[in-house]
Amino acid sequence: KKTTTAKKAAPAPTAEGFAVDVSVEQFKESIVRNLNTTLGTDVEKASDKAWWGATAAAVNELVFSRLSQTQKTHLNKDTRAVHYLSLEFLMGRLMGNNLQSLGLFENAAQALKELGHEITDLAEEEPDMALGNGGLGRLAACFIDSLASLNYPAIGYGIHYEHGLFRQTIQQGRQIERPDSWREYGNPWEICRPESTQEVPLFGYVETVFENDGSLRKVWHPGSVIKGVPWDIPIVGYKGTTVNILRLWESRASEFFDWDAFNAGAYKDAQGEQNLAETVSKVLYPNDETEAGKQLRLVQQYFFCACSLKDIMRRYKRAHGNDFSKYAEQIVIQLNDTHPTVAIPELMRVFMDEEGLNWEDAWAICQNAFAYTNHTLLPEALEKWPVYLFERVLPRHLEIIYEINRRFLDEVEAQWPGDDAKKIKLSLIEEGAQRMIRMGNLCVVGSYKVNGVAAVHSELVKSDLFPEFYEMWPEKFVNVTNGVTPRRWLKACNPRLSSLISETIGSDWPGQLDKLVALKPYADKPAFQKKYMQAKRENKLELVNTIRELTGVEVSPDAIFDVLIKRLHEYKRQHLNLLHILALYRRLLENPNMDFHPMVFLFGAKAAPGYKLAKEIIYAINKVADRINNDPRIKDKLKVVFLPNYRVSLAEKLIPAADLSEQISTAGYEASGTGNMKMALNGALTMGTMDGANIEIAEEAGEENMFIFGLSVDEVKETKAKGYNPWDYYYGNPEIKAVLDWLDTDYFTPGEPGALSAIKRSLLDGGDPYLVLADFESYSEAHKRANEMYKDQKAWAKSAILNTAQMGKFTSDRSIEDYVERIWSLKKCDVK
Numbered sequence: 075k076k077t078t079t080a081k082k083a084a085p086a087p088t089a090e091g092f093a094v095d096v097s098v099e100q101f102k103e104s105i106v107r108n109l110n111t112t113l114g115t116d117v118e119k120a121s122d123k124a125w126w127g128a129t130a131a132a133v134n135e136l137v138f139s140r141l142s143q144t145q146k147t148h149l150n151k152d153t154r155a156v157h158y159l160s161l162e163f164l165m166g167r168l169m170g171n172n173l174q175s176l177g178l179f180e181n182a183a184q185a186l187k188e189l190g191h192e193i194t195d196l197a198e199e200e201p202d203m204a205l206g207n208g209g210l211g212r213l214a215a216c217f218i219d220s221l222a223s224l225n226y227p228a229i230g231y232g233i234h235y236e237h238g239l240f241r242q243t244i245q246q247g248r249q250i251e252r253p254d255s256w257r258e259y260g261n262p263w264e265i266c267r268p269e270s271t272q273e274v275p276l277f278g279y280v281e282t283v284f285e286n287d288g289s290l291r292k293v294w295h296p297g298s299v300i301k302g303v304p305w306d307i308p309i310v311g312y313k314g315t316t317v318n319i320l321r322l323w324e325s326r327a328s329e330f331f332d333w334d335a336f337n338a339g340a341y342k343d344a345q346g347e348q349n350l351a352e353t354v355s356k357v358l359y360p361n362d363e364t365e366a367g368k369q370l371r372l373v374q375q376y377f378f379c380a381c382s383l384k385d386i387m388r389r390y391k392r393a394h395g396n397d398f399s400k401y402a403e404q405i406v407i408q409l410n411d412t413h414p415t416v417a418i419p420e421l422m423r424v425f426m427d428e429e430g431l432n433w434e435d436a437w438a439i440c441q442n443a444f445a446y447t448n449h450t451l452l453p454e455a456l457e458k459w460p461v462y463l464f465e466r467v468l469p470r471h472l473e474i475i476y477e478i479n480r481r482f483l484d485e486v487e488a489q490w491p492g493d494d495a496k497k498i499k500l501s502l503i504e505e506g507a508q509r510m511i512r513m514g515n516l517c518v519v520g521s522y523k524v525n526g527v528a529a530v531h532s533e534l535v536k537s538d539l540f541p542e543f544y545e546m547w548p549e550k551f552v553n554v555t556n557g558v559t560p561r562r563w564l565k566a567c568n569p570r571l572s573s574l575i576s577e578t579i580g581s582d583w584p585g586q587l588d589k590l591v592a593l594k595p596y597a598d599k600p601a602f603q604k605k606y607m608q609a610k611r612e613n614k615l616e617l618v619n620t621i622r623e624l625t626g627v628e629v630s631p632d633a634i635f636d637v638l639i640k641r642l643h644e645y646k647r648q649h650l651n652l653l654h655i656l657a658l659y660r661r662l663l664e665n666p667n668m669d670f671h672p673m674v675f676l677f678g679a680k681a682a683p684g685y686k687l688a689k690e691i692i693y694a695i696n697k698v699a700d701r702i703n704n705d706p707r708i709k710d711k712l713k714v715v716f717l718p719n720y721r722v723s724l725a726e727k728l729i730p731a732a733d734l735s736e737q738i739s740t741a742g743y744e745a746s747g748t749g750n751m752k753m754a755l756n757g758a759l760t761m762g763t764m765d766g767a768n769i770e771i772a773e774e775a776g777e778e779n780m781f782i783f784g785l786s787v788d789e790v791k792e793t794k795a796k797g798y799n800p801w802d803y804y805y806g807n808p809e810i811k812a813v814l815d816w817l818d819t820d821y822f823t824p825g826e827p828g829a830l831s832a833i834k835r836s837l838l839d840g841g842d843p844y845l846v847l848a849d850f851e852s853y854s855e856a857h858k859r860a861n862e863m864y865k866d867q868k869a870w871a872k873s874a875i876l877n878t879a880q881m882g883k884f885t886s887d888r889s890i891e892d893y894v895e896r897i898w899s900l901k902k903c904d905v906k
């Protein structure tokens with residue numbers, strides 16, 4: 075009998091607006107089953123942590139099949155892929171994002187509700203994966219999200235740190251660092267792949283072997299070998315067909331090495347090596363934009379580059395054997411800042427010493443395989459390694475770098491005959507008492523593209539950082555403005571605004587953020603303004619509770635929420651905000667009935683543990699907060715809150731509740747910024763300088779919908795060239811003098827006069843390198859405009875809506891398409 079196979083009914087679209095094939099009932103069944111079989115508990119006695127674990131396991135059942143499907147497809151099609159090498163991936167929590175990407179968030183929430191749990195509460199059980207410091211690491215996380223969402227073959231490579239960025243507590247106003255133990259109780263999102271373990275040589279010496287045919291061969295005899303074990307984290311693309319991986323390497327002692335030392339009777343040495351091996355991936359260096367120059371950091375960099383290149387080579391050979399002519403066609407390796415630069419000489423070494431290629435062929439491949447992203451112009455962030463360290467740790471790589479340099483300086487000679495000054499400036503080696511390797515120069519020489527991260531920054535890379543390189547190779551230099559994933563930074567973190575947007579203009583904006591412009595006509599509509607401001611208010615109410623729980627401070631949702639969240643650094647000028655708060659406080663004390671809408675100033679910031687002044691600024695913020703928050707005279711018109719342990723999951727609570735977004739770096743110093751994009755997208759108005767991506771945000775949102783202040787990049791340069799003197803501002807502006815002198819008293823630190831003087835000293839005796847005093851008055855005026863405008867809720871709502879509507883450019887999907895077009899030349903690869 076002939077049977078007609080009925081067409082399977084299309085799965086019902088979920089609240090996310092796209093189809094998945096898991097019902098609430100099925101999800102419930104999966105959670106309960108995983109509670110039993112994966113977590114070894116049951117519905118009666120399971121803890122919240124176990125419920126979270128079971129939900130994660132239920133998600134994984136859907137993710138892993140898609141992961142292997144993606145890997146099969148990529149292998150079969152043998153597509154060109156990008157390999158994103160980064161020492162940092164600041165992933166945060168993964169549950170919400172994975173559920174959103176699968177279109178399952180609503181169903182999962184309903185399933186949990188029916189099982190007696192709130193998904194938002196369970197989500198709090200997940201520790202942040204904080205394997206990064208700040209913007210650079212979070213950018214890497216947004217980029218791998220977008221790569222998967224756009225169906226590009228891509229893999230992220232990094233280090234599986236046992237401890238991510240330290241946990242910050244505040245004791246008596248001071249930052250205390252505690253270790254971060256994100257994996258203490260296991261991590262459901264990662265899969266160990268011991269079969270792909272790699273060995274990494276270190277130390278030792280190089281032997282020159284004279285072959286019979288008269289040629290030379292270099293043999294590196296390492297003094298030590300460590301193992302790299304990969305952990306894979308599936309990266310689920312939005313709408314869930316492509317699942318790429320983030321592969322993180324964990325260091326282990328190599329059995330093979332212990333043996334040598336053990337036989338030699340040097341058991342203690344073997345132990346020592348064991349310690350080194352296990353130290354390599356122990357902890358993330360907590361320095362944002364400062365180069366520490368420590369041997370262990372260099373070993374970390376080489377360790378993960380060597381493991382990753384071996385992994386890339388293994389996959390390449392599976393398809394192409396020993397024919398390397400297709401290497402640069404199939405493989406692009408993106409260097410996230412100079413931290414993975416050592417990958418360049420490492421690939422040269424592998425091609426020449428292990429695969430037998432000659433210099434010219436090896437170099438041609440390398441130069442077409444690497445591309446480099448510069449993220450900062452700050453001199454203290456530009457990596458330089460002492461030659462002696464390379465000599466000790468990577469002797470063969472030092473030889474290769476010398477040879478790259480020798481050939482490169484010949485090119486410089488050809489371009490500028492006889493110009494030794496040019497050679498001194500461009501050389502990969504900085505001469506001096508301590509000879510140093512300039513990693514930025516090595517990157518530019520070894521890469522086929524170099525990009526900055528915002529329009530103004532990319533111009534400065536060409537004009538100020540690498541002008542001669544730009545003259546030699548103008549076509550190498552491109553811009554790719556940063557972006558953020560709207561899935562995490564609007565859809566998941568701000569469900570109220572997201573629902574309102576979807577009800578108003580449809581639900582396809584998370585994958586096509588340009589569509590937000592459809593909100594523009596609503597900016598004037600009172601009914602929409604009301605709903606928009608209602609969503610903001612509810613977000614603020616939620617934050618009010620969080621603030622109370624975390625700090626005990628009571629704030630009003632009627633106040634303006636002013637948010638400054640980023641790493642603590644002088645160039646980001648948290649102290650400019652603090653001085654202005656002191657000025658407001660003074661004005662209120664002098665005139666308690668001053669025309670002023672109440673404000674809450676919210677800070678979140680970690681300081682690098684060795685950065686003294688940054689820690690003093692945190693202390694000052696906390697001491698000033700104590701005094702102001704407990705001063706009845708100002709009748710709650712001013713509150714200052716320092717939220718401890720700022721991290722991705724805290725950002726997700728602050729950003730949807732922000733009214734004002736503080737982006738107040740000295741112009742020319744913040745390469746791009748990405749928090750600026752997240753807050754504008756969520757309807758905060760930017761209080762900002764014309765720096766980094768703020769400039770492009772102003773182009774999109776309109777300057778009238780922001781509060782722009784301060785010196786421009788050119789004016790900063792002029793001011794410095796003319797000889798800036800902060801004392802002129804101190805004596806010229808009585809308010810500046812008063813607030814700075816206040817810091818010398820014991821007003822904020824009873825019994826301890828001068829406890830906050832470090833800030834004043836850095837601004838006056840220290841020369842105020844970031845022009846805080848020069849921008850103070852303009853900043854204060856901008857704040858007056860903001861405060862005035864807030865009283866007109868309709869005008870404010872309109873500007874806020876226009877910000878959301880016009881942030882389409884800043885999706886990381888657009889950044890990725892720019893990389894594809896300008897640098898990577900990838901093709902989309904659909905996964906069925």
Ligand code: TH1
Pocket residue numbers: 207208209210211213361362363364411449450455527556744745746747748766
């Ligand atoms: C940041 C930049 O400061 C920021 O402006 C930019 O938006 C972000 O990168 C992403 O492009 C940087 N973070 C680091 C971290 C280290 C070294 C240099 C930079 S630049 C460790």
